Every structure is written in structure tokens, then in C-alpha cells.
Amino acid sequence: MAILKDLQKPTLTGHYAHHAADSPIVEAAALNVGYETGLALENISFRVKVGERVAVVGPNGAGKSTLFKVIAGVINPTSGEVRVSGYAPGGHICIAYLPQRSQVDWTFPVTVADVVMMGRIDKIGLLRWPKRSDWAIVSRSLDQVGLSDLAKRRIDELSGGQQQRMFIARALAQEAELMLMDEPLTGLDVTSQEIIFGLLDDLRKNGVTVMISTHDLDQAAERFDRVMLLNHRLLGFGPPEAVFNTQSLLEAYGGHLRLVQNGDQLLALGDTCCDDGDGK
């Protein structure tokens, strides 16, 4: 519905992109992204279907954040292309990028509701103020993630899990159809993680596609439809049992991952993760 409405609304950058009905929501073809230090992403091709929940795993510096930023249309690939619902990502406003919590200035003087309202700024339009309907959407979004009581709180009063839920609420207010979450689970306790997974289930019901970067291989294997194993190159993309084999994991992590053969099972003991403990 929201898409139809937006199609007619011109922005400074022109009209919002159409969504081709039978296209995959994300399609990358021979994607290369170069930084000065070398290639961050090399020859990446894949497709993600609408409503899928994909875990993106790989060591630090593997290019996970870069991949998300290319999909979001924030970084341009050096060569190759990304299409979101059949069109270049730069024309879409239905893509939400949820930042790593450690990248956010939590001392910024805004409330939880203020941050969620930020998701609507483009829909509100230049030189206009939020309408009652916008506030209604904000409060509904907060309600969906269970943060209604904290709407008026300053953001530095939130715990790590609440911070993450606030960003999900912002993506909901944005009416995002594709959410790219950069390490949302890192540093959260089990209870908070379960709340997030509950919200992810709700998103799936509503047909929202979610790509999550994570360091938790166990969770990636158990709680996601498909797993993308990334280390500059795409080392595997498919159901966890197909992707997580000794060779691919060693290729991705090198010596940083300890693999233990336990009967028929392969156990991975810890990756290079960086639990920097930013969760409060």
C-alpha cells in the first residue's frame, strides 16, 4: 500500500523506484567494491527472495557492512550491480539500514520517539512538519517492539536490547520492506536476543525481508532460512547445513576458527568475534 502511495510522490531525487512484482528483493550480479586498500568485495552474485531471513557471517573486515551499504545504495559498487525489487537501490526508500549500536552517538539529545520519527522524514517531505498520522505510525511502531512506555525517554537511558528494538521501530516507521541489520545481536544477553528473534518472526509474517550480519555461527545455523558466508568473496550461500562445511569455514576464517569433528557433527568453536561489550 505504502509503495503505491509513494510512487506518485516526487522527491528531490525524482520518483521512487517501482517494485517489479516477480523480481527477487535483492539481486547482486558480479559485484566488486574497491577501497584504496584493495577489494572489499569481489565478484559477489546472489539473490534473496521476499520475506527471507538471511544471516551474513564472516570474520571481521570480511565486507559485511560494506555489502549492506551497497545494497542500501549508500556506497556505489566499483563494478557489477545490485537491484532491489528489480531496480537500482538508490531510488528506493523502503530499505532500512540499522547501524551497529557501537556506531551510534548515544549522548545525542533526542528521545526514543524522536529517533523513530526520523524514519518518516522522507514521507513527511521537505519543509513540512510531522502530521498526526505520522505520530500515530510512530506510536504503533513503538508498540510493536514493546517500547511504548519508553517513548519519551532519552536514548542514553536504554539498554542494549532496547536500543536495538528502537532501531527496528524506526525501520517499521519507515515502512521498510528490506531491513539490513548490522550485528544487532552482538553484546546482547539471551533474553534480549530472544525478544529480537520474536520481532523478526513478526517481520517475516509481514513479508519483510531481513539480512542480519552476525558472529554467532550457531544462531546463524539454527534461526535463519539461509546463511551467507562471506570473506571478501562469497564462500557459500544456502541452507546452513550446505554452507557450513569444513572447507568453506576454513576458507572464511582461516586459523581463527577451531573446528571439532564430533561423530557426524561438525562443531565450530568461536569465530574472531569481537564482543566489545557495547550492550549495556
Place this chain on the structure above:
Amino acid sequence: MNAWLEIITAPLHYAFMVRGLLAVLMVGIVCATVGTYVVLRGMAFFGDALSHAILPGVAVGYLVGGGARGPLFWWAMLAAVISSIGIGAISKGAKLSEDTAIGVVFAGMFALGIAMISTVRSYSVDLAHFLFGDVLGVSNTDLLLIGIFGGLIVLTVVLFYKEFLVLSFDSLLAMTLRLPAQLLEYLLLVLIALAIVVSLQTVGVALMVAMLVTPAATAYLLTRRLPTMMLLAAAIASASGVIGLYISYYASIASGAAIVLTSTTFFALAWLARSLKRKKMLARPAQNSRDKRLEIGD
């Protein structure tokens, strides 16, 4: 009672004091509004550098106009806009860290300005005015220019409030919402530059950064919502200007310095108040239990 009234009204018999007071009131509001973003985005060094960098522009105006004050405003504005956009380009293109690049280029421009002004005989008084301000020399034309451009700056900040908010808090969100992020970024730089030009005569180049940063930083200590922070910063800045000017009148202190010291005092008081409040909060067990409840709710 009458004695106090006399203290307040006595300087108002002088037209230059009235003009000076009006100038610091307006400049306070303008600088604090823009300064809120300077503080939140950690651009204090940029503001300082930019204000120093407009000196060559002022110098050209000074040389061309043969000492006349009229054209200075426009030359300063030209220099400010060029410098602020230049800095945007430097920080994008430079291989050095942004800090270093700003430091090198803008110290050089400052020196160039001083060199140019020093070619004029008996330059030292004028140079002192450029560096430290000359609020009592504000003319009616100056007031008009401050009013017009100050008004435009504040209006722009209000009109683009939500866009600047998103850009400052989360520039990636601004980009995924397809806002013209780069354009807004430059607009903000230009607004800061214009605020500096508007305030040039009140505090001068050397103390400018205090006008941008100190009132906004004081407000930041006292409140944690952006609109309140802006209003409070504007109030503190204007009050500092007025009080500072009175102090300068009665104690015969340089006006720019008096204004800046007043706002520094406000900052110190706010810091003290906050520290005391924090201690109190830590001592109160009720506060802690509320925080615990928050954690469990997660």
C-alpha cells in the same frame, strides 16, 4: 532600587551602547542556534578554523575600501562561503586526516590575512578590531545586515530542522531516505560560515569559537532535548552578550573578552550544577531501583 535601575539605564543614554546591545542579542541567538549543531557534531575545531580563515577576505575588503567598514561584511561573507565549501572538499579529498588538513590550510589563511592587513601603516588598531571585535562600533547598517542574515540563518535552521537532525544523528539514514545529504551537509557548513560573518564585529575572529560552542555546550549540560537545547543556548548566549557588555562598560574591559568570559562563567555554573545533581542522584536509592526496573523490562 533606583540605584540598580540607574546602573542598567545609564549606558543606554549612549546610542552606541544601544546598538551594541541589540547586536549582541541577535548574534547570541544566531550563534547559539547554529552552534548547537557545531557542538553535537564535534565541529568546534572547524568553527575555530573557519573564523580564522575569513581574515584574508576581511583584509581584502579593508585594503580595497581604504579602511571603510561598509564593504567588509561582504568580503568576509565571500571568504567564509569559499572557505566552508573548501573545507568540505578538503575533508573529502585529502589523504591527511581532516584535522591536520584544516589546521594547515586555515592557519596559513590566518597568517595571510594578518600579512595583508599589516601592509597598511598604523594597522594595529584595526587588526585588533578584526581579531577581538568592536561591538561598540556597530552602525545602523551593520545592525540591519545582522538582522537580515541572522534571521535567514535561524529561519533555515528551523525549516530544515528534521533534515539536519537526521543528518547529524545518523547520516546513513539520511542517505537511505534519499535526502540530499551532501547538499544539506554543505548548507550546514555555509550556515556556520554566515553565522561567523554576522558575529564578526561583536567578538572578532579570535574569540568566535566561544560564541559558537560555549552557550550550546552549556545548554547541552542542562537539557537533553534538541529544541530545548537550542532555545536555552540562545537565551544563554544573548544573556552573556548583554551582561558582558555591561561589565565591559563599567569595568572598562574589552567587550569581546567580557562577553566570552560571561558565557564561560555560565558554562562553569552549569557544570557545577550538574555535578551536584549527579552526586545527589547517586546518593538516592530510589533512582537506582528505577534503573533496575528498566533493565528487567528488556
